[in-house]
Ligand code: BES
């Protein structure tokens with residue numbers, strides 16, 4: 001979808017659909033709307049008066065203008081209460097609008113930018129949220145549909161209408177950022193949506209090769225024999241029963257100064273998590289095709305960073321495995337020697353994410369990173385603790401944690417911190433090895449992160465547990481049912497904030 005920014009008026013803009021956001025419990029449509037409503041013979045005021053459009057979050061009303069103005073249709077979309085306006089409300093309203101426009105025959109529309117002139121709301125951030133929302137709301141995964149009906153065409157273009165020429169360039173900057181986060185999320189959603197018989201470890205490598213076609217991006221891949229040479233016991237141990245050999249992807253983006261330390265992302269990329277010998281129950285097991293979302297988010301983030309030419313050095317590390325049972329599988333009680341040299345007793349083969357990430361984190365240390373962020377669908381305990389609206393955040397550095405809290409709030413993918421106290425290590429002790437890979441009852445998200453911490457070098461580090469938000473049971477304004485590609489936007493927003501200090 002292409003977005004343009006134009007200065008103009010509501011009554012003088014030809015378009016298929018004119019999208020106008022409205023607040024809840026505003027008695028009128030606001031001053032700016034009055035000339036428009038005069039042309040429409042007071043229809044909008046009547047909708048308000050009759051309570052047919054109340055402006056509740058994501059409420060929509062569509063009317064045909066029948067030649068009264070150059071716009072063919074008007075779509076009113078609710079923003080909720082004026083005082084409760086957030087960027088995410090705007091993002092959701094636009095996701096809702098995109099879905100509603102798509103139900104008409106129109107494939108292009110014009111939207112008014114809401115919230116300008118409000119304190120704490122900047123035109124570039126507003127535009128970013130709008131574009132992001134439309135792209136996310138328009139997303140559907142139809143790669144395996146053979147019926148024409150479900151192949152409904154995506155939207156072609158959107159115009160953002162501003163009344164003041166002085167903000168056009170600022171709005172354009174926001175549009176570019178919204179396109180980057182929205183498109184990256186759709187790319188990551190596609191990766192996690194493809195079934196595991198297609199999205200095998202070698203296919204993930206193919207996808208990384210495509211990303212490496214972007215400017216200043218370089219790819220290297222460690223195959224199992226190279227991993228053996230290095231001693232990556234975690235990745236090899238998890239992947240050893242699969243027909244699809246594990247891979248270790250290293251994707252580098254050199255947009256920053258030569259010699260500047262890289263930001264390193266490590267993404268859990270389990271193309272299918274059956275649980276291994278500690279087999280998962282069959283109910284919902286199909287969802288484990290999305291156990292690679294950490295890796296999807298990292299690939300998409302690197303692609304976005306390259307497309308935005310961010311002046312940063314970034315390295316993405318993806319340990320890629322399929323976790324399967326079989327004659328060669330790692331068994332409960334087996335001991336693995338990890339890349340760092342530490343030993344782990346595998347008491348549950350379903351706690352595989354931490355084993356592959358441990359090698360990823362140990363590898364990151366060799367890259368002399370500025371900081372390391374790992375992202376993983378790591379624990380069911382994350383969902384128990386946080387439900388479906390917050391990503392788990394743990395780490396060893398307050399500044400980096402604060403940066404992720406800020407990026408979470410701004411991107412609409414909010415994070416919530418959990419403690420990472422060393423006392424919890426008691427639960428990870430093993431009788432035969434340096435540690436075991438499960439922490440027993442209680443604090444499952446914490447013990448998993450504390451396990452990872454044993455492999456973290458002397459660098460600022462945060463861990464994002466996205467198991468809570470990885471899968472949506474229903475369609476929402478900006479989230480489609482199924483894999484959500486959660487985390488992609490918070491990673492990109494973190495990079496954007498690193499480059500441009502966010503507005504206060
Ligand atoms: N991939 C799962 C975690 C998960 C569960 C993600 C549900 C998304 C939805 C992970 O590998 C896993 O199986 N973790 C176990 C760890 C346990 C055995 C200590 C879990 O959380 O049950």
Ligand code: ZN
Nearest residue numbers: 273350351352
């Ligand atoms: Zn598992």
Ligand code: ZN
Nearest residue numbers: 270273291353
């Ligand atoms: Zn897993």
